[in-house]
Amino acid sequence: MACLKALIPMSLQQVLPLWKQIIGLYFSVVFRFSEVHRDLPSGQLMEHLDTVEREQLRLPKAFAEDFNRRFGEVTKRILQVCEDEPDFSTILASSFVVRALECLACWACGCWGLLVGPLQFVVAPLSFTGSFIRFLTNVSDCLLHYACSFVVALAFVLTGHNRGPMMTIDTRFVVGFLSIDFLLNCLVYVVTSERFGAQRLLLHAAYGTFNTKTYFFVVLGSLFGYRFDLRVVILTGLLTLAVKSYGLHKTILKGCGWPCFPVCFYVEHRIGHLPVVYQHAHKMHHYLHDTTAFDAHIYGSGMNEEFFWIWAEVLPCLLCPSLFFPYFLNFDTLYMSLTNKPAHTRTCEGSCWSMAEDNFHADHHTLHRANYGSALGVLLDFYFGTQGSQTKGAGGLAYQRSEEGDQIVLQVQRAQGPLSVPQNQPPKMEEDLHVIRDAKLVVTEEQLAAHHSDETGVWIALKGGVYDVSAFHRIHPGGSQIILDHAGTDATDVFTQVGHSQKAKAMAAKRLIGRLKGRRSERL
Ligand code: HEM
Incomplete structure (x- = not known):
């Protein structure tokens, strides 16, 4: 009985109101960033800062206070409900077992194996909110991919073109894809990373690969034997990149009132760090207290945050096989996945990536409760006061925060040299x-x-x-x-x-x- 209680940590009566509260928290704040600055939800403010030498921003304190208060209330509620939380090692082990079973089931029974996936909500119930909100953060990119894929495939049908060269998801494809990914991780480590030492690096390679890359085992196992047109892949990738580089994607998002990625990411990431929500999902990504490219996924999330993404990769392909191919194969997604590797690397000074990120996100992996923003969302950390106590900025911009009456004053200026903060040696x-x-x-x-x-x-x-x-x-x-x-x-x-x-x-x-x-x- 005690063993069962450890494996099923919460009852439905406890879980449902918490899901409602946590998802409600996301929606109650994410659409309100225009209260901070008119150009914040669209991301134009960050783009503007990127072009200036020096700027002073005076932003209202009220929104930050309200935001932090709402987080405080939900934190208190979660801690009240989850007094007897099981130890994280139990959650970690049972989540790994669920994932391993899901991989096996998908390879044995194809897409039916996905039905094992929801078991993660039994062993880690709050991973539902973690993975759902994670999904929302990048859902616009995913929708764009399927829209572009639809347009390209339809154009081929309407113009009466025959099928082009086909690609099949078979063993060669799976081995090839995963090997390239693994080699890229090794390359990023060799070229840009601070040295971790053999034992620590091996641990990152093994843990990180299982935590993030079993995603592909599940997706590719579910779609094993799936065939798609290579021309559709190439043209969809190019169309997606074109739509993004001409700013059309941003215009559509702005028109729909949907905030830009840095805003969604900041809110989602802070929710991911709420107590218990964290242990049920995002902590798997933080488990090693520092990060390498091996721990990075398409967007950096780990096992229990991937549930809805797996379905978003597989379901459209199963429903309309001739129109779609999985989202992770879009050039734009592959590019994001590639840039996410150095972003999850503690880069050494002088490497080509050290200036771009200034280890802002790598520091998040050692500080855990600071630097929540993406590389473009550093401003948000300084606005909400969640920057690391030694963090100076990132991406070539140095920030200074102060408070004056009902305003938060941010002095932003172009930094001379890197902004990285030296970190302690790994624990011994x-x-x-x-x-x-x-x-x-x-x-x-x-x-x-x-x-x-x-x-x-x-x-x-x-x-x-x-x-x-x-x-x-x-x-x-x-x-x-x-x-x-x-x-x-x-x-x-x-x-x-x-x-x-x-x-x-x-x-x-x-x-x-x-x-x-x-x-x-x-x-x-
Ligand atoms: C004697 C006191 C403390 C001990 C022995 C201790 C020990 C540990 C250990 C072993 C971990 C690894 C994760 C785990 O096993 O739970 C950890 C993580 C952590 N600790 Fe502490 N800690 C102490 C005090 C504190 C305090 C006072 C704070 C905050 C003010 C803190 C913040 C953290 C954070 C943020 C993490 C990372 C959380 C994660 O990724 O899961 N610790 N600590």
Whole structure:
């Protein structure tokens, strides 16, 4: 019974209202960015900033406050409902089993194997909202692909052209596609990445490949034997690129009132980091606390965030076999997939990609709770105050944030040189032997606050207990910076929201030195 409870973490009565609230949160904020700036929803503001030397933006604080308040309310609600959350390792293992079964089923029974997929919502119920909102972020690109494919295929039919050279999804195609992808990942690592060391790199290659590339096993297994016209692939790809480069896509989106990618991505990504929603889906993409091209998917999402994308690849092809081919084969998608590899790489200085991204997103993978925006959405992090405490900007633009009355003032200027922030070395657990056995100190708020840096020693309070993390913060898997940012304070809320594992709580217990004056030290 206990085992079943661990595998099915939430009842339907708990899950349905949360789904409604989380999806409701997305829709209640994503269409309101014109309240920040007229040209923000269309992305024209970011394009404009890209052309200036220096600019000052005065943006209303009210929207940021309302946005953060709504996130706070949903966070509180989730934590109330999910008091007995199972450990992340159970969710991870059961999600991997579901994915492995889905791969096997798709290769054994074709598209019927997709019916295994919804099992992920049993073992990780909040991955429904994670994958649905993830889908919404890029749905316009997907619709554009199928529209272009339809136009091209129809043009061939109407002009009476015979079928051209055909491509079949067979074993050669699958092996070829996955091998090219893997080689590109290796190439990106060799050319642009900071060195990870053999063991760490192997872990990224193995985990990242399983977490992101089993997507293709499912899609290609479902469509095994599917045949499509190569001419349609080429012309659809070219048409999509043309529609995008002439700005038609943006104009259509603007006409429909649908916000641009950086806005959708920022909102969706912050929702992906809500407690429990995170453990059920997006944490799989963060599991290794840093990133390489192997962890990058078409858009960077991992296993439990891919559900709706898999269906969007397969269903149109099954319904209209002569018209469509899978979305991931569109040139535009392949190009996005390619650029996403260096974006998910901690680039070394001097490499061709280091200036473009300035490790903004790689830093997100070590800071976890900062730098949520895409490369074009850096402005949003600075507006909402979610930029890393050391983050200076990205893409050649440096930002400075301040608040004046009811306004948020952003000073934006072209940066001289790279904006990357040096990160700590990867954690080595054996370095931290700072184990304290006597946990009897009674600590006042002032004493806690006095331990706020490497010079003074780093203490944090969690649920009434006081923890000495002076040595540990340097090897903390969630990064040293986040602990330094909370040094000398009560960090219970953030610690809880992150959803630390039982292992993490046991590690914390070894660093307990006492309790806050007037409080009991509760179990984490
Ligand atoms: C003694 C105290 C702490 C210990 C022993 C600890 C340990 C860990 C461990 C082992 C992980 C890896 C993931 C897991 O196993 O859960 C982790 C991740 C993380 N920790 Fe901590 N931590 C501590 C305090 C904190 C505090 C105070 C914060 C925030 C203020 C924090 C923020 C994070 C974040 C953001 C992650 C990454 C989350 C993820 O990707 O899943 N930690 N921590």
